[in-house]
Amino acid sequence: MRVISGSRKGLKLIAPKGNSVRPTEDRVKESLFNILSPLKKESMVLDLFAGSGGIGIEFLSRGSKKVYFVDRNTDSIRAIKKNLEHTKLMDCSEVIKGDARGVIKQFKLDQMVFDYIYIDPPYAEVELFHKILQLIADGGILSHDGMIIVEHDKSMLLSKNYGDIEMFDNRNYGSKEMTYYRNKGVTV
Numbered sequence: 791m792r793v794i795s796g797s798r799k800g801l802k803l804i805a806p807k808g809n810s811v812r813p814t815e816d817r818v819k820e821s822l823f824n825i826l827s828p829l830k831k832e833s834m835v836l837d838l839f840a841g842s843g844g845i846g847i848e849f850l851s852r853g854s855k856k857v858y859f860v861d862r863n864t865d866s867i868r869a870i871k872k873n874l875e876h877t878k879l880m881d882c883s884e885v886i887k888g889d890a891r892g893v894i895k896q897f898k899l900d901q902m903v904f905d906y907i908y909i910d911p912p913y914a915e916v917e918l919f920h921k922i923l924q925l926i927a928d929g930g931i932l933s934h935d936g937m938i939i940v941e942h943d944k945s946m947l948l949s950k951n952y953g954d955i956e957m958f959d960n961r962n963y964g965s966k967e968m969t970y971y972r973n974k975g976v977t978v
Contacts, residue, residue, distance in 0.1 A: 927953030
């Protein structure tokens with residue numbers, strides 16, 4: 791696992807031990823960032839269920855202003871911090887150990903908004919996907935022209951709409967899919 795582009799291109803990253811984390815493959819990351827290109831300058835990013843932090847680090851390497859990494863697993867938090875130290879990106883990051891639902895509620899209270907929200911929960915927790923997307927929609931933490939990216943198992947069906955956010959793209963990569971959401975009425 792490595793950073794594939796930007797200022798930290800080629801740096802290797804570690805993943806937490808065990809089977810709880812599925813690092814996103816390079817070809818999927820490349821496709822993701824081709825779809826998002828060009829990234830908004832000085833973007834704020836939320837990496838939910840961050841695992842190793844690889845996606846958030848990729849955002850930072852490509853010029854995002856700040857990334858909030860959220861995970862409830864101690865081994866993941868440890869790996870994220872090590873990867874941020876290795877890539878020298880700790881100063882533009884915040885690592886939060888906690889449940890994604892509670893963190894989203896706190897961001898709503900703090901009136902924080904994000905340009906990109908990346909969501910990659912455990913695939914087996916199907917209801918969690920729907921709850922997280924609805925919480926984001928209800929919480930108003932997505933910027934007006936922001937995007938939500940959901941990595942999930944190909945067999946999972948996500949709703950077209952959650953509150954005021956709507957699906958606008960979907961891509962298959964073998965057994966996984968990436969589904970993209972934005973606020974209703976916003977064109978890319």
